[in-house]
Amino acid sequence: xxxxxxxxxxxxxxxxxxxxxxxxxxxxxxxxxxxxxxxxxxxxxxxxxxxxxxxxxxxxxxxxxxxxxxxxxxxxxxxxxxxxxxxxxxxxxxxxxxxxxxxxxxxxxxxxxxxxxxxxxxxxxxxxxx
Amino acid sequence: xxxxxxxxxxxxxxxxxxxxxxxxxxxxxxxxxxxxxxxxxxxxxxxxxxxxxxxxxxxxxxxxxxxxxxxxxxxxxxxxxxxxxxxxxxxxxxxxxxxxxxxxxxxxxxxxxxxxxxxxxxxxxxxxxx
Numbered sequence: 001x002x003x004x005x006x007x008x009x010x011x012x013x014x015x016x017x018x019x020x021x022x023x024x025x026x027x028x029x030x031x032x033x034x035x036x037x038x039x040x041x042x043x044x045x046x047x048x049x050x051x052x053x054x055x056x057x058x059x060x061x062x063x064x065x066x067x068x069x070x071x072x073x074x075x076x077x078x079x080x081x082x083x084x085x086x087x088x089x090x091x092x093x094x095x096x097x098x099x100x101x102x103x104x105x106x107x108x109x110x111x112x113x114x115x116x117x118x119x120x121x122x123x124x125x126x127x128x129x130x
Numbered sequence: 131x132x133x134x135x136x137x138x139x140x141x142x143x144x145x146x147x148x149x150x151x152x153x154x155x156x157x158x159x160x161x162x163x164x165x166x167x168x169x170x171x172x173x174x175x176x177x178x179x180x181x182x183x184x185x186x187x188x189x190x191x192x193x194x195x196x197x198x199x200x201x202x203x204x205x206x207x208x209x210x211x212x213x214x215x216x217x218x219x220x221x222x223x224x225x226x227x228x229x230x231x232x233x234x235x236x237x238x239x240x241x242x243x244x245x246x247x248x249x250x251x252x253x254x255x256x257x258x259x260x
Contacts, residue, residue, distance in 0.1 A: 019162045025250070026156040029257070031149045031165045111256040119157070126241040127159065 021130050023123040027112050036075040040070055041108055044097055047083060051094040078104065151260050153253040157242050165207040170200055171238055174227055177213060181224040208234065 010071035046056035057067035070114050082101030086094050097105070158167035176186035186196035205211050212231030216224050227235070 014219050021159055021161050021165060024158040024160050025245075026158075028154040028156075029151055029253075030154050031151050035151060107256050111252060114252050114256075115155075115249050118252070122241060122244050122248070123159075126237050126244075 021127060023119050023127075024101065024110075025116055025119050027115055029108075031077045033073060033077055036074065036104065036108055040074050041105060043067060043070060044082060044101060044105055046094055048097050048102075051096065053085075053095050151257060153249050153257075155242075155249050157244060157245055159238075161207045163203060165206055166204065166234065166238055171235060173197060174212060174231060174235055177225055178227050178232075181192050182225065183213065183225050218237060 004055045026038060034040075043056055043060060043062075047053055050056055050059070053067055053071070054064055057064050060067075071083055075083075078100075079097050080100045081098050082096050082104065084096045086096075156168060159165045164170075173186055173190060174190050174193075177183055180186055180189070183197055183201070184194055187194050190197075201213055205213075208230075210230045211228050212234065214226045214228050216226075
């Protein structure tokens, strides 16, 4: 009987104890349209890792044409290229991130990192008792 | 000729000058699922203003059933009711926000307001030169 009750308690904890309340933040930079945000940041990281816009899009479950549309919009809004296109040839069209693109990625990382820390501190101030 | 050039300048400014880069922030509170965020906050404000879940959903271009699903999820995640349902009767089923719901709205407003100010300050630190 004791074992049975312990078993029920464990089940109950695993199944129904609510996760802790926490903040989730999404940060975008906008001009006339979205300029930079978590999606384009992830896409650029994957292009950097794989050397391929196609593989990066595949990793994100995104169509190749949608990937290029996002890159085009980003470059149009930023006013400079973020991806160096090396199409075709024996290297199979490897792509890389431009110097300005890398600089933007580093700034976005630093900005979002610091924002997340401050939002977490404010969350604890307002919702620490929830 | 001078007038013509001035006209062209004005057109050009109105049509092509890019808007200033600015941050856009989305803040949600999550537990196992989304608990509170800008969508539910707006829905609750509209219910408060109109006294009607139906009218609030209409204002947001949202189906009545989706509105109730969002309210149910919010209450399930928060662990308390946010809307007082007064169904049918001569008053036509007016709805209001519970005391706990109002308290949550006020905390969310204060939290997001302070987060937005801090994010703006960090944005200027990192992107003030863009």
